[in-house]
Amino acid sequence: LQTVTPASVFQFSIRQRLAERLSGVPGQEAEAEDSEDAEGGVGGEVCFEEREAYEVRDYARNNEHGDQLAETEQMEGERVVGRRVNLAIYSEEKWQIEEVELEMYKDKLETPSTRNAVPEERVMAFIYSDSILWHEGEDLMHSKLHIPHQENPTSPFLTPYAARLLWNAPLLALGTLDDIGRPWTTLLGGKAGFARPLGQSTIGIRALVDSMYDPVIRCLLGSKDEGDWVDREPKPRPFAALSIDLATRSRVKLAGQMVAGALDKQGGDDIKEEDARATEAQMVFKVERSLGNCPKYLNKKQIIPSIPDPAMLSSTLPLPDEATALLANADLFFITSSYSEMSIGTNIRGGPSGFVRILQNDCRGTVLIYPEYSGNRLYQTLGNLAMNPQAGVVIPDFASGTVLYITGTTDVVIGKEAAALLPRSNLAVKVHVQEARLVRKALAFRGQAGEPSPYNPPIRFLATELGAGTDAQTVNDRVTYARLVKKEILTPSIGRFRFNVSDPEVAGRWKPGQYVALAFEDELGAGYSHMRDDDPLSLNDDLTRTFTVSSSLRGNLPKDEFEITIRNVGKVTNFLFRQDVRAGLEIPLKGFAGTFAVEQRDGEMIPVVAGGIGITPLLAQLPDLDLRRIKLFWSFNAKDIGLAIDTFERFPQLRGSALLYVSSEADAAARGQEVGMLEQYGAQTFQRRMVRSDVQGQQGLSATWYICAGKALRQALLSWLSDKHVIFEDFNY
Numbered sequence: 001l002q003t004v005t006p007a008s009v010f011q012f013s014i015r016q017r018l019a020e021r022l023s024g025v026p027g028q029e030a031e032a033e034d035s036e037d038a039e040g041g042v043g044g045e046v047c048f049e050e051r052e053a054y055e056v057r058d059y060a061r062n063n064e065h066g067d068q069l070a071e072t073e074q075m076e077g078e079r080v081v082g083r084r085v086n087l088a089i090y091s092e093e094k095w096q097i098e099e100v101e102l103e104m105y106k107d108k109l110e111t112p113s114t115r116n117a118v119p120e121e122r123v124m125a126f127i128y129s130d131s132i133l134w135h136e137g138e139d140l141m142h143s144k145l146h147i148p149h150q151e152n153p154t155s156p157f158l159t160p161y162a163a164r165l166l167w168n169a170p171l172l173a174l175g176t177l178d179d180i181g182r183p184w185t186t187l188l189g190g191k192a193g194f195a196r197p198l199g200q201s202t203i204g205i206r207a208l209v210d211s212m213y214d215p216v217i218r219c220l221l222g223s224k225d226e227g228d229w230v231d232r233e234p235k236p237r238p239f240a241a242l243s244i245d246l247a248t249r250s251r252v253k254l255a256g257q258m259v260a261g262a263l264d265k266q267g268g269d270d271i272k273e274e275d276a277r278a279t280e281a282q283m284v285f286k287v288e289r290s291l292g293n294c295p296k297y298l299n300k301k302q303i304i305p306s307i308p309d310p311a312m313l314s315s316t317l318p319l320p321d322e323a324t325a326l327l328a329n330a331d332l333f334f335i336t337s338s339y340s341e342m343s344i345g346t347n348i349r350g351g352p353s354g355f356v357r358i359l360q361n362d363c364r365g366t367v368l369i370y371p372e373y374s375g376n377r378l379y380q381t382l383g384n385l386a387m388n389p390q391a392g393v394v395i396p397d398f399a400s401g402t403v404l405y406i407t408g409t410t411d412v413v414i415g416k417e418a419a420a421l422l423p424r425s426n427l428a429v430k431v432h433v434q435e436a437r438l439v440r441k442a443l444a445f446r447g448q449a450g451e452p453s454p455y456n457p458p459i460r461f462l463a464t465e466l467g468a469g470t471d472a473q474t475v476n477d478r479v480t481y482a483r484l485v486k487k488e489i490l491t492p493s494i495g496r497f498r499f500n501v502s503d504p505e506v507a508g509r510w511k512p513g514q515y516v517a518l519a520f521e522d523e524l525g526a527g528y529s530h531m532r533d534d535d536p537l538s539l540n541d542d543l544t545r546t547f548t549v550s551s552s553l554r555g556n557l558p559k560d561e562f563e564i565t566i567r568n569v570g571k572v573t574n575f576l577f578r579q580d581v582r583a584g585l586e587i588p589l590k591g592f593a594g595t596f597a598v599e600q601r602d603g604e605m606i607p608v609v610a611g612g613i614g615i616t617p618l619l620a621q622l623p624d625l626d627l628r629r630i631k632l633f634w635s636f637n638a639k640d641i642g643l644a645i646d647t648f649e650r651f652p653q654l655r656g657s658a659l660l661y662v663s664s665e666a667d668a669a670a671r672g673q674e675v676g677m678l679e680q681y682g683a684q685t686f687q688r689r690m691v692r693s694d695v696q697g698q699q700g701l702s703a704t705w706y707i708c709a710g711k712a713l714r715q716a717l718l719s720w721l722s723d724k725h726v727i728f729e730d731f732n733y
Contacts (some may be wrong), residue, residue, distance in 0.1 A: 132156055132289065135339050138383030144414060145427070147377050154253075154291045154380075162243070162252040162290040163197040169245040170194075170303040170445065172205065175336025175346035175392060176239050176258070178219045182407045182434075183336040183392035185346060186216035190305035190445040195243065201287045202259070208444040210310040211263055211279040213437055215392075215405055221261050221281060232258045239285050240336055240346035246447070247302055249295030255345055256288035278307050278444075294531060296539070297350035297373060299331045300450030301398055306443065308401070314438040318361045323404050323438045326397050327368070328354050331452070336392040337384035347381050352456045356395075357422065359430065359462065366433040368406075371418075371425040371460050374539040376530055382429070385410050391431065398447030401440070408434040422460050424542065454533075457540040480506040482518060484576075484585040485561070491642035494613060496550070496565045497576055499587075504560045507589055512553065512620040513596035515546040516562065519588040520572050544590060545572045548616040548729075552623040565643075567613045596708070596729045597621065600629060604702040609633045609695065609717055611709030612640055615647065617729050618708060627653040631701060635690040635713065638664035641677060648681040655682045661690040692720045 132154045134142070142149075155162075166172075171189035178184060188194070188207045195205045209217050220237060221230050236257040244251040261283035314320045319327075332350040339345075349370060359367040372382070385391060393406040411430040413421060418428040486498035501507045510516065520543040532539055551563035568577045579585050596617045600606055608618055608630060615634060632654065636644065641662070648655050660683050662675055678685050686694075695705075695717065707717050707728035714728055 137387035140386050141379040141382045154289050158201040158287040159290050165252045166243045167196050168192050169243045171244045173242040173334035173346050176219050184215040185334045185336040185392045185394040186214050187396050203285050205283045208278045209281045210308050210442040213439045229262045231260050238342045238344050240344040242346045249298040251293045253291045254287050256286045259284040296455040297453050299452045301447035304446045306446050308444050309441040311440045313440050318366050330395045333395040337381050338388050339384045352459050354459050357462050368431040372427040401443040403442045405437040406433050408432045424460050455536040480589050481586040482589040487581050490646050493568045494643050498563045501560045510549050510592040513617050514592045514594045515548045516592050517546050517590040519544045550616040550619040552620050554623045565616045605629050607631045607701045608706045611713040612636045614708035622651050630657050632658040635661040638662050658683045660685045663689045
């Protein structure tokens with residue numbers, strides 16, 4: 001229940017139904033207005049007549065509605081908000097609730113001071129709207145994901161915030177249903193102001209559009225001739241929209257019904273003659289719901305108007321190469337879903353470029369998948385999909401103006417099912433594409449890329465893309481633990497940690513070259529947060545970390561123990577470095593997975609390239625290899641010399657086949673002293689970084705090269721060894 005702000009002046013426009021109820025005589029609204037006897041109402045002390053003005057006195061608290069009124073008074077006498085509300089009226093010695101239409105004006109209106117009104121101390125008006133309840137699909141998702149109860153924050157009208165953002169935003173994603181109930185989405189825009197409020201929760205759009213291939217424009221305006229007005233009153237058409245300004249990362253959801261619209265194929269007055277081929281659409285919508293959303297996962301873009309020149313590139317499946325390339329570069333898309341024929345919603349999904357992955361794209365079908373990142377936990381889109389799996393998606397290319405329209409069905413996958421498809425994901429959505437249209441230059445704008453969202457997590461690749469077989473997160477349903485039993489600090493930033501497995505049978509036996517997945521959520525988790533600007537990446541961090549097992553199966557360790565050799569680079573590794581072994585730290589062990597095995601054939605000299613801590617996958621395999629037929633190229637910083645010394649002491653046979661590239665920021669004298677320590681072990685050492693000539697043109701080596709290095713060195717090696725077969729461990733995972 002919200003009270004009206006103090007000293008605000010309103011016009012209460014009472015419709016015939018209310019007038020009839022107060023007069024007691026059906027159809028006597030006009031007569032009641034002219035009758036002096038009507039002033040008393042039906043035995044009451046006040047009569048609310050058509051267009052009669054009343055001043056609401058200081059009975060209200062400072063609240064959100066009052067703030068909104070202060071904003072609307074900026075607009076010169078224009079009716080800026082209209083909505084049907086319930087008004088508490090004192091009549092016949094009691095308060096009655098009547099439905100009225102509220103219209104707010106800037107101008108001061110006549111007050112009831114000259115009328116026989118209720119004494120001021122007895123006049124009080126309450127404006128409230130029935131809250132929008134969650135539907136069963138949203139309740140289902142809340143239950144499945146164990147979300148605490150919360151009220152639905154959606155407003156049943158166009159809020160002043162939504163109206164202001166609509167006016168200032170250069171983009172509007174627009175969704176609707178076609179004649180057979182399938183959702184579609186498009187993206188309109190170009191210049192701020194093309195969409196604006198018209199009053200009474202009504203908005204208007206005037207924009208250049210693709211009237212030939214845009215499925216939403218075709219659904220809303222059909223194939224009407226130029227200037228023909230489409231009236232949707234007899235047969236309402238639902239709409240949903242997302243007004244968005246990517247430059248400020250502001251967005252608001254809208255939904256309701258289309259009222260009317262028309263196409264003008266000659267463009268408007270501001271369209272140049274040479275651009276007369278552009279089609280302008282004018283549409284009017286009634287807004288019945290609005291909700292502001294947070295800025296997470298929105299990558300900044302500066303929008304520049306452009307003239308559409310649409311051409312169909314493809315309308316068949318599977319998706320052509322141009323469409324898959326667009327998906328690989330896309331860092332956002334818009335999705336429309338529906339709960340019922342007249343209740344739909346449109347929203348955005350964003351992330352790093354390529355966060356949408358292609359599960360399948362062949363003659364058997366096209367299936368996309370994307371992760372659902374941590375959000376506001378309303379789950380309105382997923383709630384719709386739980387009841388009606390159909391969805392419409394639009395993926396824009398801001399650089400070229402090409403756009404991919406998709407409609408199809410969805411599967412919402414949760415927990416282990418999601419992790420099995422998209423490792424490190426607890427929630428994901430599969431989209432089974434039923435129809436797709438790829439249209440060149442269909443957009444009325446272009447976008448210049450700006451700052452990516454600080455909340456974007458790393459890309460989550462498909463399990464099949466990782467090439468690691470079964471993911472470690474999904475190996476076991478039973479819980480087992482790894483207990484820290486030993487810690488050795490090899491350099492200021494590198495250490496070796498030994499763990500004992502509580503139940504080796506459940507954990508399974510690892511293989512050389514595999515990694516172990518350890519879950520630190522219980523130790524380091526901070527619980528749910530909607531926003532966390534001080535540490536944005538933590539919102540989607542499950543605190544599960546994968547570390548390459550650096551111990552050998554043929555070593556001196558018991559069968560229920562393993563070791564990892566890691567660098568202190570983040571929250572989890574820093575936590576391990578600070579641990580006292582005597583504390584008996586136990587971490588849930590999710591499993592072992594991955595394959596990075598060096599294979600030796602008779603007579604072959606196998607080249608292996610390692611960068612810094614990237615030597616660890618090789619360490620677990622050295623006891624099983626003929627080290628006389630291994631050529632090691634190892635590049636590292638002088639600060640990591642302790643790791644190199646430890647390696648040569650444990651595997652002395654490796655010294656004669658290793659080439660070491662040591663870089664350092666120290667002066668020449670200090671660097672020479674550091675390198676001298678390594679030369680005592682007989683290793684050939686170079687005081688510089690690795691370069692192209694170090695690996696190209698090597699004689700007597702196998703055509704298959706193994707690389708264990710970070711992204712920068714790996715990319716350089718892949719270009720240097722383009723004529724070789726390269727097998728590498730991807731540490732980005």
